[in-house]
Structure formats: C-alpha cells, structure tokens
Amino acid sequence: MNLETYKFAAESNQWWAIMPELMLGGLALALLVLEMILPKKDHRIIPVFSIIGQLAVLAGLIINYRTPFLGDETFSHLLKHTAEGQFMRVFFVVCSMLVTGLGILGLSRQTLPRVEFFHIVLVVTAAMMLLVQSNHFVMFFVSLETITVGFYILVSYIRSNPLSLEAGLKYLISGALSSAILLFGIVLLYGAAGKSQADSMQFGQLRAYLAGTPGDFVASIGVVFVLCGVAFKVGAVPFQIWIPDVYQGAPTPVTAFLAVASKAAGVSVLLLLVRGVFAPYSHIVLPVLVVMTAATILFGNVAALGQQNVKRLIGLSGISHAGYLMLGVIASLTIPAAVNAVYFYLFVYLLASFAVFGVMTHLAGTDDTDQQLDYYGDLAKENPLLAGVLAVGLGSLAGIPPLAGFIGKLFVFIAAYKAGLFWLLAIAIVGVVISIYYYFGWIKAAFFPVWQVPLAEGETDPRPPRKPVSRSLAVTLGALALASVALGFWQAPITEWLAALH
Template structure:
C-alpha cells in the first residue's frame, strides 16, 4: 500500500502505457493459446487480432486525453508528460491505427497467417510512446532500442522472401552500429558532466559559471555521437544508405508502417533534446543539422530521379522530406518547432494516402501488386478515381498550392527566413523543383503514356476506401481551415520552449 501511495501520480501518468503493455501481453496470450487450439481447428486469427489492436490503440488515445495529470516529470526523472508529448503521442497512435487498417487486405491476399505481426506493431508503438516521454539519456537509449528491435523483426517478417530477410539483416547490422555510436556519445557526455537527466543537463549548461565547460571538446564530441545515432533513426543524409534497400525488401505493409509511424517519435525526442536541453550549445549542433538538411534535400531529390521501382522512389522521397523537417529543427525557435509539427502531421497524412493507394493497386490477373513505376501506365483508364487521388497526393508532395503539402513547406521556410538561414530556404526551393520532376513524371505516366496491354486492378476494399477519402479530404481542404493544427502545434512548441 505504501508503494502505491508513493508512486500514485507516476502510475496515473503512465497509465496509458501500462494499459497498452498489459493489452499487448493479453493479445499475445490470446493468439498463442487460441491459434494453437486443436479444439478450434487451429484458426487463423490475424484479422481478429488486428481489430483488437485498433481498439486497444483507440482506448489508449482516450486514456491519454482524459489523463488527470498533464505536466509532470515522473519515474525518478526518467520520463516526462507534457502537452508537446501528448499531441505527438495522439498523432502516433492514430498513425499506427491507419497502418493496421490498410494492412488487412494485403494480409489476406498474401496469406500471412502470423498474428505476431499485430503484436510487433503494438510493441513498436509502445516503444515509440516511451521515446516521446524520455527525459533521461538512459531511458532514451533503452526506449530507442526497444522500438528498434521490433522494427528489425518487422522488416524481416516475410520469412519466405530473400529480399525481406536481407532488408531485416541490413537494418539490424546498421541499426546496431548506430546504437553503439549513440551509447558511446552518452557515456562521453556522462563522463564530462556526471548527469544523464535532460533537466539536470540543461541546468548544468545554463547556470555553469565555467565557460570552458560549455566549449569542452568532450561535451561537444558526446553530442556529435548522440546526434549521429539519432539522425540514423530518421534516415538523414549521410546516414541514409540503408533506407532504399529496407523500403524495397520489406513487405509493403511494413514499408507503409515505417513511412507513416516511427519518424515522429525520434523527431519529438530530437526537438526536446536540442531545442530545449542543449539550446545553449546551438552554435555547435546547428551547423550539423544544416549540413544534414541540405544533403538530405539534395540527395533525396536527385536520388529519386533515377528510380524505376516505386518503393525505392518513396524511400528517396522520405529522405528528402527529412531534410525539410531539419530546416525547422535547425532554427531552434518556437516557430521552427511549430513548423516541424505541422510538417510531420501533413507528411503522415500524405504518406498514409500514398501507401493506401499503393496497397490498393493489385492486379486482377495474377494477384500481384505493382512494383515498377511503368506499371502505372494509363491508370486513369482502368481506375480514374484512384488515379485522380494519386495525382492529388503527388501534387501535394511536390508543394503545389493550395494543397496541404504547400503549407507544410511554407511553415518550415518562414522560421528559417526569420532566423536568416537563407541558404537552407534556397536549397529547399531548388530541391522542391527537382522533386516536382519525378512527382509530375508519375502523373504523366498515369495520364499520357500509352498502355501496351490492358491491366485491370482489384476493387478497393472498404477500409482503404475510408482512409483514402479522409486523407484526400484533408490534403485538398487543409487551406480552408488550418487553424486547429497550427494553434495546437504553436501551443505545443511554446510548452516545450518554456
């Protein structure tokens, strides 16, 4: 009883994560017991576990919204609950739900019978929630490793595919290497400061009377190594080489999950660590982020031009979008954080719409999905609604006004202009023009290229149709009423900067 009294508030704040953890264990037990039951003829229960997973995520969102404690550091200063984390957690849980919803038809057509897929998605989501709440270097590292282990297994989930196993192995080897670098940086930072908590580290850097501490080469070196580990997780250049292979080799539903969900958690952590804790060392880490931003935008845009496979093109497109996010992070201002949140939410909406369309394009003749860009030829003839939806998404990703993608880039460029980072803005505009070449090239293939043989696609199922309708509506009409997202992002940015 005394134990519960001491940690009463901690349990209240952590209740959504505790509920998710217990639910995952219950779901795993249900799957293990029921799927191996000879009494029930060993049923295939992956669809049932999928719908249960969506309900679990929905209940977790409700618990987060109705949590009585919103601003508190808990678990001995290892975790934090604030408005910034609340918003990103809700976006993360909604994204995970979308990733599960659009996977049902793929699972059925590809005859994936392993219910463990849903459990791994939920475990990865739990790890991401803990990353968002991290308030200590050690809890940060453990949460990132927890998430990464789930993603490694998901990448290699299709065990009968050599490409999937190769993708998982590449991701695991390079991910382990980046984790070792990050842990080395944490040990250096702890060796020179004697603290690992974000709050203690921030106070030490702000109130230190010893100027040599702020410019200590050991502290700077530790921050550089930590930055390398975190930038790998969001696949910023030059830590991006694994992304095209992992995107291409992983099952399409796993690629969709990678594109839609994980980046928001690490970007939230980056924002909390650099814009809040290490803000006084901005002259040291800002040039690193500026370089990675410029390199990501250029490499992402130029690399996508030569791609003939859709998922590899999307991988380079994701690398380019990370460059735009790093523009906002490089400013180190509340306006930059607001732009970062707006960009992330709109990018998740666009990615969810694109991957839903990609999963919907399954050939009726041989029950296979499209792989090459050329297979989109004359799509408007066989499926005019789907081709129009894809064209809208591509225009938005290219930044054509008045679609949502234009405003996401606008809210990223404005803080950079106010801070005098004109080079980033110029490179961003040039990269946008280059990216428009391959985005509009896809539209040209869909509408103007001639088709050699007639190809018919299967009908879009109800779940994906709903996701497509909602995401397309948000992309088209975001400009009419952007205030809720902008105000929510602005409030979250102010809360983390106070």
C-alpha cells in the same frame, strides 16, 4: 538507498500518466491471448479488435488531451509530460491504426503468421510514445532500442522473399552500428558530467552541466555522437545509406511505418535534444545540422529522380522530407514558433504519405518488393478513386497549392526565413522544384496510358492483377485525401491543437 528514496520512487511512479502506453501494451498481449483461445476461423477479427482497441486509446488521449500531468516529471524524473509529447502520442496512435489497417491488406496476399505483426506494431508504437516523453538517457535508449528491435523483425517479416530478408539484415547491421554510436555518445556525456550532478543522465541536469562548461572536449564529442545516432533514425545524409534497400525490401505497411512514424519519432527527439539538453552546445550542434540538412535535401531529391521502383522512390524522396523537417528544427533554435511548423508538417506528411502507401499496398501483388512505376499505367481509367487519392497524396508531398503539403512547407519556410537561414531556404526551394518532377512522373504514370512492350509468346504480364477496392480501404483513403485537401484551406484545427497546451 534509504527510506526517503523508496518513498520518492513510489510517489513518482504515476501509472495514470502513461495509461495510453499501458493500454497499448495490454492490447498487444491480448492479441496473443486471443490467437491462442479463438478457433482458427475467427482469427480474422484479431486485427479488427486491435484497431478498435487503438480507437479507444485514441479517444482517451484526445479527451484527456489537457492531462493533469502536463509539465510534470514522473517515474523518478525519467519521463516528462510536455505539450509536444501529447501531440506526438496522438500522432503515433493514428499511425499505428493506419499501419494495422494496411497490414491486414498487405498480409492477406502472403502466407505468413499474422498476429505477431499486429502485436509488434502496438509495442513499437507504445515505445515511440515513451521515447518522445523521455527525460533521461536510460529511458531514451531503452525505448529507442525497443523501437529498433521491433523494426528489425517487421522489416524482414516477409521471410519468403529474399529482398525482405536482405533488407532486414541491412537494417540490423546499420541499426546496430548507429545504436552503438548513440550509446557511445551517451556514455561520453555521462562520463564528462560524472558526479558533478546528482544524476547526469537526466536531461535537465546534463543541460545544467553543459551550460556550465561550454567547451568540454569529451562532452562535445558525446553531443556529436548522439546527433549522429538520431540522424540515422531520421535518415539524414550521411546516414541514409540503408534507406533505399530497406524501404524496398520491407513489406509496404512497414515501409509506411518507417517512413512516417520512425521518422517523426526521430525528428521529435531531435527537437527535444537540440532545444533542450544540447541548447548550451548550439555552437557545435548548429553547423553539424546545417551541413546535414543541405546535403539531405539535395541528395534525397536528386537520388529519387531516376527511380523506377516506387518504394525506392518514396524512400529517397522521404530523405528530402527529413531535410525540410530538419530545416524547421534549425529554425526553431532562433524562432520558437518553428516548433509548431515542424509538428504541423509532420501531421500533413502523415496524411499524404498514408494516402500514397494505401494505394501502393492495394496495388502490390504477391511480390511486395516489385512495384514498378509502369504498373500504375491506366490506373485513372480503371479506378478513378485510387488515382485521385494518389494524385492528392503525391501533390501534397510535392507541396502543390492548395493542398495541405503546400501549407506545411510554407510554415517551415517562413520560419526559416524569419530565422535568417537564406542559403538553406534557397537549397530547400531548389529541392522542392526537383521533387515536382518525379512526383508528377508518378501521377503521369497513373493518369496516362503507358505504352507497353507487347508480350512475347508464353510470357506473362509482370503487372499484378488489379483487385476491387474494399469499402473500408476506400473510406480510409478517401478520408486521408479529404483531410489533405481540407487542411490546405483551413489549418485552424491542427494549429489550435498545437497551441492549446502552451
């Protein structure tokens, strides 16, 4: 270490470049301080304060969308600010605002500490934003672990419910295993590259090493291990075992966070690795991804068919969405435009998923894990708004024209067609057809009266009582549904936004 090194480190630490992440971290700390200094009756404003703060961060991100740091590597090459990174930062802040909103609603039915929930959501979001911009395996692993540890806590948050604790334990064990595999892969890559590069943990230099030695034994195993670790986060087969139980046991807002933000982070990282560092090893990456994608699409859809619990249903159907996204990732290896199709799909998936999760959170009773399909009976008659939002959200997830989900799938499928992935495309289309069955089963449950077994003497109705919809929830859900419809007709805002930085 000499003066030059220090000087370089000091100059490359551009704190302005990660202002949104810093602000989210500061906001998270401010929430804890507020809880300490505010009188107990005012504690309900803390999550509202969190949402307002996130709105400010979001506004700042959108105003500075063309960041002067674009293409730069800061923090001693630990971060690289890319166009995709900018898009995903906006994506994650939107996610975290919606999760905070759902968290207010979901936690109001539980006697649990609250502020910590909103705090952890903010920290996890900031870590996700750093993850998609990382350019070095140390940064990559540290942000990924921050996300995972945050989720361990969030998943088991309803500690009075045994299923939530079980979900937390299952997520902890399988998550630790996948982190270990990922870390082992990173270490093997580092060991293979050794001192042939100045810093072989850095993506650019590791890629240079891999390009020079296309058949290295240790590096090949490292690549496969890292892919396995990321596939766990995405929830791709054969790393999907944790999904049904964890999705059911986690509080519904956390399920939404896992389903949308965690999956999006995984897919974004997969794109980053497969198109960047591992590009010279596509002869190994490609077959692994193709087999995983085919299995993921089929497994997700077939397993979701028989589900009666809607949280399990949406978890298993989420596996198939991971499969469609991975199809786009594979296509992006030959057709660069497929990257934009994947990001468009992610955004559409966010809108539709949060519409559905909003309805689920509102309808859930005190026992958050007990959300049966039957409980949706007669929803359309009692509350047309919720039923309408549910129908739009599920229709968009199923990919029914003219909703946005259809366009999202269309973009990915066109990219796959252009890339010549005909077999995978055929499997994906079969998957979509299967998915229509269970998504419409859910819509049917909400729109048509379900015959109920008459209650026996002394038996109570297991269905949670329906409460009136608050104005803020109605506005949010209405906006999500409207956006899902509007993007089906007019995709220019998102596509232009994606193209803006290229």
